[in-house]
Amino acid sequence: MDEKRIVRSELRWVFVVAAAVTLMLVVIVATTLANALHPPSNVETIDPATLHIAGEFTEANLGTQENADGTVTVRLIATQYAFVPRCLPVPEGRPVSIRVTSPDVIHGFIVAGTNANTMVVPGFVAELTTEFDEPGDHLMPCHEYCGLGHSNMWAVLRVVPEEEWIPDANGRMTCELVP
Amino acid sequence: MSNGESPRPSDQDAVNRRWRLWASTGAGAIVVVAIVIGFFVISSRGEGGVTGALGLDHVHETPEAVAQTAAGALPTDVAWTAATLGLLEDADPEAGRAIAVQTCASCHGEAGIAVAAAFPNLAGQPATAIFKQLSDYASGHRVSPMMAAMAQGLTAAQMADLAVHFAAETPAESIVDANPPAAIVQLVVNGDPARGLPPCSACHSARGGPVGTPPLGGQPAAYLEQQLTAFAAGERGNDIYGLMRAVAGMLTPAEIAQLAAYYGN
Amino acid sequence: MNSSPNRLVAAHIWVAFIAFAVAAVMGAWQMLVRSPIDAPLETAETYFVSVTGHGALMAYVLPTLFVMGFGYYVAMTALKQPLPGLRWAWAGFYIAAIGIVMAVVTVLSGQATVLYTFYPPLTGSVFFYLGVLLVVVGSWIWVAVMITAMMKWKRANPGAAVPLAMFATVANAILWLWTTAGVGAELLFQVLPASLGWTDSIDAGLARTLFSWTLHAIVYFWLMPAYIAFYTILPKVAGGRLYSDTMGRVSFILFLLYSLPVGMHHLFMDPEHGSGFKFLQMMLTALVTVPTLLTIFTIGASLEIAARLRGGKGLFGWVRALPWDRPMVLAAGFSFIMLGFGGFGGLINMSYAMNSMIHNTSWVTAHFHLIFGGSVVIMYFAIAYHIWPKLTGREARSLTPIRVQLWLWFVGIVITSFPWHILGLFGQPRRVSSFDFANPEIAYWGPWTTVSAIGGFIMLAGAALFVWNLATLYRGAAADRTMSYAMAVHQPREVPRVLNGFGLWNTLVAVLMIVAYAWPIAQFFFLDTYPAPVQRVDVGG
Amino acid sequence: MTVTRQHDGSTDEPDDLKEADLERALRLVPRGAAALAGLAVALIIVGWLLVYLLVFLPRGPVN
Known part of the structure; x- marks a missing residue:
């Protein structure tokens, strides 16, 4: 057989391959543009050694805070071997920004069955924004190996229906306040 | 099967040049397209333009309400x-x-x-x-x-x-309990996934662990029980992020006593 | 061929597969620990000792030693010349062997429960890292021997096309050299100083970035022997010819180019990088599918030649006419099936924001067990079965145990990894030793995890039978020791110089790596980054 | 020409194919391979699209 015919058949296949890859890239770029979808890429540094002493991530500041515009910010710490706080209330169907960092080693954050997912790297604040549409408790395990207690490091994300969302006077919400 | 004519040296050079040109152009074009989309197109939505895509403009303003914590509230x-x-x-x-x-x-x-x-x-x-x-x-x-x-x-x-x-200094010898309760050994080596209790040994090990964590072997049992009880009651609160307060708070008084006996002398 | 070079090859492959067998036992045991079934010796510490051991043996020892052993064999048989630097090769083997023993002893004694991916600021005993480094140093000697062998052959055969098997092996050697730079820098500048107590903090973001440099390309280093077998052994065993030698060269070059500047797709969920480089490397990752997709066509066509020669008919019916009783063909069939499913999972992993759906869940574990444990390792088996008669001088007494073994491995991988995909979509995190299956939120994970564990034990049976086969089966009739590779339909006498060496491609790799990684690494030196305190796992502090 | 059959039925001679046979086979090749590889790629891409559009996107926005 003519070698040229072989080369031609392979070039045709290259076009098929290129079309398949391009199709995927087009879908990704189009949906990214339409919905502002991005992996969490919040390059914000913070000193892991002094988190508990001052600033945004002291123990008293952790938890769920409703902002003036109705959005919600959740601040939490991933540390060996717990998330602090251990139960996070969020309102159903509203934008929620989760800000999380680590004072010690690398951890991972995921709300099972949702797109809420980020690495937690000491030295950086990870921030992700998403919405939760399914009311009830969701398991929130640590998804990156952080030491021998890793397996038992999990918290609960509680998606609260609008009618049960009653934060306190300062806009703070805790799982104890859910009726 | 035909082997085809081998190209003459001058042809070879031409073939070679074509390959070099097209390979470099192809690789370069792909990189340029990726840079244009990654840094200029998609970053216009949600990532704050080129500097956002580079990770340069994420300076977070901490709201006034959470900026300060009273010194007394710190652990x-x-x-x-x-x-x-x-x-x-x-x-x-x-x-x-x-x-x-x-x-x-x-x-x-x-x-x-x-x-x-x-x-x-x-x-x-x-x-x-x-x-x-x-x-x-x-x-x-x-x-x-x-x-x-x-x-x-x-x-x-x-x-x-x-x-x-x-x-x-040389640590006190740890007197090992010959027959510790199986449930307590479980807590020490495996923790309790149901309560989110990590194994005690994950932190309190002579082999290393989180900075500032004491190993427990050889401590007086009475002292250990007293401290665990104080953590559980919130009377002791100098543990960073309340880790011991949370752990001790989930333990029953019986477990506290048995854990103190397991580790302590 | 005298016996010493044969012993060199066999020594590498035996070490690789003994490590594999040990790691397979660990893997099956871990499956049991994760499942609702009680496992013996189950503690958090034994579990993570085992995960570290399983990962280090499967990721560093098995593929590295196998690639080295197979590479030496290819260099001798494809080039038909004695191996240059045989003593150096043995030195590399012993250096690697010392490293393996050092690392394994350290891990088993609980001094390095940091997993094979290291995760500083967690820091284990220096002997673990030194052990891994020695394996890499041993493999660098292999790289030098491979390049020297090709240069020597080229000088002796001016203008002639380097045989495809050797061209691909050298592509892999060069790829490996580039690959090790990332983890090498992480170990030398960050991890080793910490484990020696010279530094008390580590920039975790930089460490992750450097590791990502290595993390994807290393997979292609593992994969190359499988592709070498697809292109240069399989067509011949099936009774056909390689459809296109040129496409083979192009594929191996594309692997070299595009498996490197893509590692950041492992960092999509990381907070230390902006979205721009994540997208850039996502797009380059999409390109690394190209050589694989080219390969399935070219190898498909090569197999079709064999099938048509054997009377195969129809658009799809020809597949039935292939000699499926031959282990290499059977293994390749399984390999392509697993490559399809594993590739599907991989496409989802690399799809930018979609990564957040499954990042660090069992989905990822499923993906790389299908690709590496499945499609690559089954080809390691097939290669070993193929060259064993030539190394030992004896045929296998029977092919049945070999076929059974390949089936066990394939079925085991499928049963293990398919439930992992489902569990991953449900959010089951990887690297977790125990779940509270009594929790109604995750109670349904239990049965899937159990099915997966059963698959793990089928794999273990496959692993055991493999070692048994290698050790006992090759006592049949005297075998022909000559190794010959598949001819192409158009066997090249000369090829363009760019397809016969790596000068241009190394330059392009350098350019691509600068584009992909210069800023992501440099940013740690001018942003106000804060290192994290080192945390020892081996000694109290 | 004597051909040594290997244990797995393949041969280790450089090549023992007849040119005429090869030419005849190559009249059909690579139609079957194109069909098989095309089908496989199509299935993978369709599967990917289904997961992207029906699982990932409904789980909500993320950035």
Whole structure:
């Protein structure tokens, strides 16, 4: 057989391959543009050694805070071997920004069955924004190996229906306040 | 099968040049397209343009409401900064021993083995752990009138000297319980996934663990039980991010007693 | 061929597969620990000792030693010349062997429960990292021997096309050299100083970035022997010819180019990088599918030639006419099936924001067990079965145990990894030793995890039978020791110089790596980054 | 020409194919391979699209 015919058949296949890859890239770029979808890429540094002493991530500041515009910010710490706080209330169907960092080693954050997912790297604040549409408790395990207690490091994300969302006077919400 | 004519050398050069040109152009074009989309197109939605895509403009303004925390609400003043760790590295165990003989020995023993079950053994504890507790006593984050009086008389450097002195001493022998309850062994080596309780041994191990964590083997059981109970009740709160308060709060009083017996002498 | 070079090859492959067998036992045991079934010796510490051991043996020892051993064999048989630097090769083997023993002893004694991916600021015993480094140093000697062998052959055969098997092996050697730079820098500048107590903090973001440099390309280093077998052994065993030698060269070059500047797709969920480089490397990752997709066509066509020669008919019916009783063909069939499913999972992993759906869940574990444990390792088996008669001089007494073994491995991988995909979509995190299956939120994970564990034990049976086969089966009739590779339909006498060496391609790799990684690494030196305190896992502090 | 059959039925001679046979086979090749590889790629891409559009996007926005 003519070698040229072989080369031609392979070039045709290259076009098929290129079309398949391009199709995927087009879908990704189009949906990214339409919905502002991005992996969490919040390059914000913070000193892991002094988190508990001052600033945004002291123990008293952790938890769920409703902002003036109705959005919600959740601040939490991933540390060996717990998330602090251990139960996070969020309102159903509203934008929620989760800000999380680590004072010690690398951890991972995921709300099972949702797109809420980020690495937690000491030295950086990870921030992700998403919405939760399914009311009830969701398991929130640590998804990156952080030491021998890793397996038992999990918290609960509680998606609260609008009618049960009653934060306190300062806009703070805790799982104890859910009726 | 035909092998085809082998190209002549000059043809070879031409073929080669074409390959080089197209390979470089192809690779370059793909990179350019990726850069244009990644840094200019998709970053226009949600990522704040080129600088956002580079990760350069994420300066977070902490809202006023959460910017400050009252000093009294903090668990400790100690942080494992380079300065703190440097203090411990430069500390002098001999100077520490001199202070220990005068100040600490009557309760904790000159070599760090306590004289009574109400006091912890200090021998062989990590220097970071001893230093943190001394600092917390001095600042009032860990409450003990007697220890506050002792610690407030020390400079940070002296606390570091004491810490490295006791850290270098031989720890008390751990009396191993021949037949510990199986449920307690489970808590120690596996924790309890249902309660989110990590294994005690994940942190409290002679083999290493989070900075500033004491190993527990060989401590007086009475002291361990007293401290766990204090954590559970919130009477002791100098644990960073409330980790021990949370863990102890999930344990039953019986488990606290058995864990103290398991680790303690 | 005298016996010493044969012993060299066999020594590498035996070490690789003994490590594999040990790691397979660990893997099956881990499956049991994760499942609702009680496992013996189950503690958090034994579990993570085992995960570290399984990962280090499967990721560093098995592929590295196998690639080295197979590479030496290819260099001798494809180039038909003695191996240059045989003593150096043995030195490399012993250096690697010392490293393996050092690392394994350290891990088993609980001094390095940091997993094979290291995760500083967690820091274990220096002997673990030194052990891994020695394996890499041993493999660098292999790289030098491979390049020297090709240069020597080219000088002796001016203008002639380097045989495809050797061209691909050298492509892999060069790829490996580039690959090790990332983890090498992480170990030398960050991890080793910490484990020696010289530094008390580590920039975790920089460490992750450097590791990502290595993390994807290393997979292609593992994969190359499988592709070498597809292109240069399989067509011949099937009774056909390689459809296109040129496409083979292009594929191996594309692997070299595009498996490197893509590692950041492992960092999509990381907070230390902006979205721009994540997208850039996502797009380059999409390109790394190209050589694989080219390969399935070219190898498909090569197999079709064999099938048509054997009377195969129809658009799809020809597949039935292939000699499926031959282990190499059977293994390749399984390999392509697993490559399809594993590739599907991989496409989802690399799809930018979609990564947040499955990042660090069992989905990822499923993906790389299908690709590496499945499609690559089954080809390692097939290669070993193929060259064993030539190394030992004896045929296998029977092919049945070999076929059974390949089936066990394939079925085991499928049963293990398919439930993992489902569990991953449900959010089951990887690297977790125990779940509270009594929790109604995750109670349904239990049965899937159990099915997966059963698959793990089928794999273990496959692993055991493999070692048994290698050790006992090759005592049949005297075998022909000559190894010959598949001819192409148009066997090249000369090829364009760019397809016969790596000068241009190394330059392009350098350019691509600068584009992909210069800023992501440099940013740590001018942003105000804060290192994290080192945390020892081996000694109290 | 004597051809040594290997244990797996293949041969280790450089090549023992007849040119005429090869030419005849190559009249059909690579139609079957194109069909098989095309089908496989199509299935993978369709599967990917289904997951992207029906699982990932409904789980909500993320950035």
